[in-house]
Amino acid sequence: MSTAAPDADGRIAAAFAGAAQDGRAALVTFVTAGDGPTPSILDALVDGGADVIELGMPFTDPMADGAAIQAANIRALDAGTRTADILDVVRGFRDRHPDVPLVLMGYANTMLARGADWFAREAAAAGADGVICVDLPPEEQQDLAPALRGAGLHLVRLVAPTTGDARLAQVVGTASGFVYAVAVAGITGTQQATAEAIGAAATRIRAATDLPVAVGFGIRTPDDAARVARVADGVVVGSAIVDIVAKHGALSPSPVRAFVQSLRTGIDTARQETSA
Amino acid sequence: MTIANSLRSQPDARGHFGIYGGRYVAETLMPPILELEREYEAAKADPAFRAALDDLLAHYVGRPSPLYYAEGLTERLRGSAEAGKGAKIYFKRDELNHTGAHKINNCVGQILLARRMGKTRIIAETGAGQHGVATATVCARFGLPCTIYMGARDVERQSPNVFRMKLLGAEVVAVESGARTLKDAMNEALREWVAHPEDSFYLIGTAAGPHPYPAMVRDFQSVIGEEARAQILEREGRLPDLLVAAIGGGSNAIGLFHPFLDDMDVAMLGVEAAGEGLDGRHAASLAGGRPGILHGNNTYLLQDEDGQITEAHSISAGLDYPGIGPEHGWLKDIGRVEYTAVTDAEALDAFQLLCRSEGIIPALEPAHAIAAVVARARTMDRDRIIIANLCGRGDKDIFTVASALGVAI
Numbered sequence: 001m002s003t004a005a006p007d008a009d010g011r012i013a014a015a016f017a018g019a020a021q022d023g024r025a026a027l028v029t030f031v032t033a034g035d036g037p038t039p040s041i042l043d044a045l046v047d048g049g050a051d052v053i054e055l056g057m058p059f060t061d062p063m064a065d066g067a068a069i070q071a072a073n074i075r076a077l078d079a080g081t082r083t084a085d086i087l088d089v090v091r092g093f094r095d096r097h098p099d100v101p102l103v104l105m106g107y108a109n110t111m112l113a114r115g116a117d118w119f120a121r122e123a124a125a126a127g128a129d130g131v132i133c134v135d136l137p138p139e140e141q142q143d144l145a146p147a148l149r150g151a152g153l154h155l156v157r158l159v160a161p162t163t164g165d166a167r168l169a170q171v172v173g174t175a176s177g178f179v180y181a182v183a184v185a186g187i188t189g190t191q192q193a194t195a196e197a198i199g200a201a202a203t204r205i206r207a208a209t210d211l212p213v214a215v216g217f218g219i220r221t222p223d224d225a226a227r228v229a230r231v232a233d234g235v236v237v238g239s240a241i242v243d244i245v246a247k248h249g250a251l252s253p254s255p256v257r258a259f260v261q262s263l264r265t266g267i268d269t270a271r272q273e274t275s276a
Numbered sequence: 277m278t279i280a281n282s283l284r285s286q287p288d289a290r291g292h293f294g295i296y297g298g299r300y301v302a303e304t305l306m307p308p309i310l311e312l313e314r315e316y317e318a319a320k321a322d323p324a325f326r327a328a329l330d331d332l333l334a335h336y337v338g339r340p341s342p343l344y345y346a347e348g349l350t351e352r353l354r355g356s357a358e359a360g361k362g363a364k365i366y367f368k369r370d371e372l373n374h375t376g377a378h379k380i381n382n383c384v385g386q387i388l389l390a391r392r393m394g395k396t397r398i399i400a401e402t403g404a405g406q407h408g409v410a411t412a413t414v415c416a417r418f419g420l421p422c423t424i425y426m427g428a429r430d431v432e433r434q435s436p437n438v439f440r441m442k443l444l445g446a447e448v449v450a451v452e453s454g455a456r457t458l459k460d461a462m463n464e465a466l467r468e469w470v471a472h473p474e475d476s477f478y479l480i481g482t483a484a485g486p487h488p489y490p491a492m493v494r495d496f497q498s499v500i501g502e503e504a505r506a507q508i509l510e511r512e513g514r515l516p517d518l519l520v521a522a523i524g525g526g527s528n529a530i531g532l533f534h535p536f537l538d539d540m541d542v543a544m545l546g547v548e549a550a551g552e553g554l555d556g557r558h559a560a561s562l563a564g565g566r567p568g569i570l571h572g573n574n575t576y577l578l579q580d581e582d583g584q585i586t587e588a589h590s591i592s593a594g595l596d597y598p599g600i601g602p603e604h605g606w607l608k609d610i611g612r613v614e615y616t617a618v619t620d621a622e623a624l625d626a627f628q629l630l631c632r633s634e635g636i637i638p639a640l641e642p643a644h645a646i647a648a649v650v651a652r653a654r655t656m657d658r659d660r661i662i663i664a665n666l667c668g669r670g671d672k673d674i675f676t677v678a679s680a681l682g683v684a685i
Contacts, residue, residue, distance in 0.1 A: 059584065060584045060585040061454065061460075061463050061571075061585050063463045064304075064466075064467070064470060065467075070453060074454075083583075108300055109569045109570060109577070109579065109583040109585070110582060111583075112568070112583065113568065113579070113581065113582055113583030134302050135300045135301055135572070136300060137300070137301065137302075137303055137306045139298070139299050140299060140300055157303070158302065160302070160304035160306075160307075161304070162304050162305075162306075162307040163303060163304075163306070167306070185304050185473055185474075186470055187471060
C-alpha cells in the first residue's frame with residue numbers, strides 16, 4: 001500500500017512492531033532542539049519509555065504551532081541554536097541509542113535552506129530515520145521527497161481532520177515510516193478531540209494504509225494517552241513535554257523522565273483495561 | 277501574439293510562477309485552500325459575481341480612480357533637470373478610494389467570495405492597518421464578524437487605523453510574537469484559520485500566501501492597471517513608457533503592472549523599502565534576500581544561511597515585511613520588471629515634496645514610489661510618460677512622519 005519505504009525494516013518499523021508485540025501502542029515524544037539541555041532530555045525521553053523521538057527543528061515562524069512550541073522555538077533560537085548544532089545532537093543521540101528511531105520535525109525553509117540534497121545527506125549521516133515537514137503537502141513534495149528517498153530517510157505525513165477520503169489516499173500514498181494523524185483541526189497544544197473522533201480517524205486512516213498510525217495534538221496526560229492508545233498504533237506527545245522544559249530548563253531531564261514514565265504507564269495499561 | 281507567449285498567463289495549474297508560489301501549508305489547510313481555488317474559479321466565470329463586484333467597485337469604492345497629470349511635480353523636476361529632460365508624470369489616484377488605499381479593491385472581491393462560499397466570519401492580517409481597515413469596512417458593510425491580527429509594534433505606530441477598525445466593529449488582536457509586525461500577524465492569522473477552517477474565511481491583503489491568493493489578489497487589484505491603461509490611451513493616445521509602484525507584499529504593484537505585462541514597450545519599476553540602507557536594516561527581499569518558503573509560498577525572503585527569517589525594517593509599516601509576492605520574484609528573474617529600493621530618508625523627502633508640489637499627502641508606501649519617480653523622471657526626455665501608483669493617502673502616517681522630522685504634535 002505505501003510507497004517503497006527507504007528502509008522498510010528500519011528502526012521506525014521495528015519500534016512500532018515491538019510495541020505491537022507487547023500489546024500496546026508506541027509512545028512518540030517531541031522536544032524542540034536547543035531548548036534546554038537537549039541531549040540529556042532526549043536520554044530522559046528514552047529512559048522514560050519513549051519508542052520514537054521527534055526532534056523539532058526551531059524556526060522563526062512556526063505557523064502550525066501553538067504558544068508552547070512557539071515559545072520553545074524562540075528560546076532555542078535565542079540560545080543560538082543552528083542547524084549544525086541540531087545535526088550534532090542527532091549524531092550524539094545515535095551514538096548513545098543505536099536502536100531508537102529519531103525523526104526530525106520542522107518547516108520547509110530550514111530544511112531547504114542549503115538545498116534538499118544537503119539536508120537529506122546530513123540528516124541521514126547524523127543518524128536520523130525520517131523527516132516530518134509540516135508545511136510540505138504532497139502537492140509540493142518534489143522539493144524534498146526525492147532527496148529524502150535518495151538518502152534512505154522516511155517522509156512521515158500528517159493527516160488532518162479536514163483531509164477527505166479521496167485526498168487521504170493521496171497523502172498516505174506519499175508517506176513512509178508512519179502516518180501522523182492530527183487529532184484536531186488546529187495548532188499544536190490545542191484541545192483534544194473526543195475518543196470517538198480519534199477512534200474513527202484511526203480506523204479511517206488504517207483502511208487506507210499499512211503504515212502504523214500515530215495520533216497527536218492535545219494529548220497532555222497519562223489518561224489522554226491511554227484513551228488514544230486503545231485505538232491507535234502510536235501516541236504523540238509534544239507540547240506537554242515542552243511545557244516541562246519551559247518550566248525546569250536545565251533541570252528538566254528528571255521531570256521529563258518522570259512524566260514520560262507516567263505516559264508509558266497509561267499506555268501500557270490501556271488495552272489491559274479494555275480487555276478486562 | 278499567442279496565449280502561450282503571454283506573460284499574463286501565470287501561474288500554472290499548481291499555483292507556481294516559475295519556481296515561485298505554490299501551496300506550502302500544513303495538511304489541515306490544504307483542503308480549505310483547494311476549496312477556495314475551486315470556488316474562486318467558479319466565481320470568476322460567473323457573470324453575476326462580476327456584476328456584483330463591478331457595482332461595488334463603482335458605487336462603494338468609487339472607481340474608476342482618476343489618472344491625474346501631476347503638473348506641479350513634473351514642472352518642478354524639469355526645473356532642476358538638464359534641458360529637454362523631465363518626463364511627464366501621472367498618478368493613478370488609488371488613494372482616493374473609499375478607506376484611502378488600494379486595499380479595498382481586493383477586499384470587496386474577497387468578501388463577495390466569502391459570502392458566496394457561505395463563510396460566517398472573516399480573519400485578516402494587517403501591517404500599516406490599511407488592509408485591516410478595508411477588511412473591517414467590507415465586513416461592516418456585509419454584516420460579517422471579523423478579527424484582525426496586527427503586530428503589536430504596528431498597533432503602536434498606526435494607532436489611528438486601530439481606532440478606525442474598532443469603530444467599524446472589528447476585533448483587533450495585537451500579536452506579541454516575533455518582531456511584532458506584519459509577518460507575525462500573518463503567522464497568527466494562519467493559526468486561527470487552521471483552527472477554524474470550516475467557518476472562517478482568511479482575507480489575505482497582499483498578492484502572497486498559498487495559491488490561489490497571489491493570483492486572486494492580483495486579479496482583484498488588476499482593476500488599477502486596466503483603468504490606467506484605458507485612461508492613458510484616452511488622455512495621451514499611447515501607452516506610458518514607465519510604470520512605478522511601491523512593493524511590500526506587492527499587491528498594488530502587480531495590480532498596476534499585470535495588465536501591461538504583454539506591452540513590451542512599457543517598462544516597469546518596483547520599489548522596495550531600503551530602510552536604513554541595503555547594508556543596514558531594510559525590507560528589500562528582492563535586493564537583499566534569496567528564495568525560500570514562508571507563509572505558504574516560495575518567494576524571495578530575508579533570511580540567514582539556516583533559513584531563519586530575519587526581521588525587516590522600514591519606516592513604512594505597510595512595506596515592513598521580509599517577503600514579497602511570488603509573481604514579483606518571477607518577474608524579476610525573467611527581467612520583465614526592474615526592481616529598485618528607496619531608503620526611509622529618501623521616502624520622507626519624497627513625502628514632503630509631494631505635499632508641497634501637488635497638495636497631496638501620500639502614504640509612506642507610495643512615497644517610496646515617488647522617490648524613485650523623482651530620480652527617473654529627471655533622466656527621461658520630456659515627451660516620455662510615467663505612471664506611478666499613488667496607492668494610499670498619508671493621514672495615517674502623519675504621526676510617524678512628525679516623529680521622523682523631530683516635530684512634536
